[in-house]
Amino acid sequence: MNSSVLSTPDSMGRIDQPTSVRQVRVSDLKGVFTDEPAWQRMVADGDPLVYEVYLVEPATPSGWDMSYGTTILHPGRVGDECFLTRGHLHEPNDRPELAYVMSGEGVMLLAEVSPGGTSAATTENVRLSPGLVAYAEGRYAHRVVNTGSTDLIFFSVWPSDTGHDYDTVGRRGFWSRVTG
Numbered sequence: 001m002n003s004s005v006l007s008t009p010d011s012m013g014r015i016d017q018p019t020s021v022r023q024v025r026v027s028d029l030k031g032v033f034t035d036e037p038a039w040q041r042m043v044a045d046g047d048p049l050v051y052e053v054y055l056v057e058p059a060t061p062s063g064w065d066m067s068y069g070t071t072i073l074h075p076g077r078v079g080d081e082c083f084l085t086r087g088h089l090h091e092p093n094d095r096p097e098l099a100y101v102m103s104g105e106g107v108m109l110l111a112e113v114s115p116g117g118t119s120a121a122t123t124e125n126v127r128l129s130p131g132l133v134a135y136a137e138g139r140y141a142h143r144v145v146n147t148g149s150t151d152l153i154f155f156s157v158w159p160s161d162t163g164h165d166y167d168t169v170g171r172r173g174f175w176s177r178v179t180g
């Protein structure tokens with residue numbers, strides 16, 4: 001990554017030369033949604049794609065470099081719960097993330113988490129719409145929910161030496177939920 005023009009996401013948010021692409025299906029989100037029977041039915045009935053992430057990360061992470069990516073979060077529901085990203089904490093917890101909404105409608109769930117994730121001091125739901133820039137301070141767990149009927153597409157950037165803790169959210173669930 002040494003060019004001043006790194007990539008050009010297309011209108012669907014797909015970066016042309018990602019270093020990796022993640023595709024997350026309903027089956028990958030076991031235990032994430034509260035309605036387990038509805039989750040099982042969706043897995044059996046085609047196991048749709050929930051979201052895709054196009055990532056650009058440097059080969060050697062450092063606090064002086066940035067990683068970035070676009071997330072395409074598809075519309076849908078499991079039971080009455082909107083499709084969402086898995087959600088995570090950053091490690092160390094002073095590494096922030098900045099997100100720019102390209103299209104769609106949704107909510108970013110934020111939870112200021114105590115060490116170990118045993119309680120949340122503060123939760124905040126930020127409404128997402130095209131053109132909005134959302135900033136998640138490092139100590140906030142974050143998850144994005146698509147509340148609309150079209151893809152929710154956002155570009156985000158974070159220090160490249162950021163680690164991602166998915167286990168805390170996976171173990172105890174997120175601190176707030178969105179139904180629709």
Ligand SMILES: [Fe+2]
Binds near residue numbers: 088090097142158
């Ligand atoms: Fe993050």
